[in-house]
Amino acid sequence: MAQPGKRPATYADVLAAPEHMVAQLIRGELVFEPRPGGRHVAAASALGEELGPPFKRGRGGPGGWLILDEPELHLAEDVLVPDLAGWRRERLPRVPDEPFFTLAPDWVCEVLSPSTAGIDRVRKLPIYARAQVGHAWLVDPIARTLEIFERQGERRVLAAAHQGIAPVRAIPFDAIELDLALLWADAATP
Numbered sequence: 001m002a003q004p005g006k007r008p009a010t011y012a013d014v015l016a017a018p019e020h021m022v023a024q025l026i027r028g029e030l031v032f033e034p035r036p037g038g039r040h041v042a043a044a045s046a047l048g049e050e051l052g053p054p055f056k057r058g059r060g061g062p063g064g065w066l067i068l069d070e071p072e073l074h075l076a077e078d079v080l081v082p083d084l085a086g087w088r089r090e091r092l093p094r095v096p097d098e099p100f101f102t103l104a105p106d107w108v109c110e111v112l113s114p115s116t117a118g119i120d121r122v123r124k125l126p127i128y129a130r131a132q133v134g135h136a137w138l139v140d141p142i143a144r145t146l147e148i149f150e151r152q153g154e155r156r157v158l159a160a161a162h163q164g165i166a167p168v169r170a171i172p173f174d175a176i177e178l179d180l181a182l183l184w185a186d187a188a189t190p
Contacts, residue, residue, distance in 0.1 A: 043141040104131040
């Protein structure tokens with residue numbers, strides 16, 4: 001929330017942000033995050049590579065999804081940039097011409113890093129629930145974990161948590177097995 005006596009941030013503030021930062025509006029406050037580091041980018045890229053063919057393209061899976069990297073979401077007064085987001089094609093049949101999305105996705109994924117984990121968990125998850133995003137994943141490439149949250153009303157409930165390298169079936173993409181080892185494969189071991 002914006003500090004007392006301080007004007008709430010606006011979308012103009014987001015647009016004026018330095019290029020090397022990800023700017024977001026969270027409850028009237030301008031929040032800067034550094035561009036993601038190597039492990040973060042590797043895990044997000046691997047996840048997109050795994051989900052894209054079966055869900056976006058329908059190769060080896062049911063298709064029916066639009067999955068995008070780092071879309072800018074305008075959810076009421078909040079402007080958020082998840083690492084990945086997906087919409088069921090019946091809700092969003094094509095990518096809009098605008099540089100942002102006003103239709104809340106059906107699924108979001110935040111890849112955690114030490115500098116963003118608190119914001120992703122504490123501040124962004126409730127906004128996704130309020131916007132009626134059905135599923136949210138938190139991927140931690142350092143701890144090698146996948147946490148899957150479902151929306152219940154305006155809250156998030158942990159539906160499943162996985163650690164390590166075993167294949168898993170993770171809602172809403174449980175039509176295929178997701179090999180967690182692939183998410184950590186390009187991430188350097190600490």
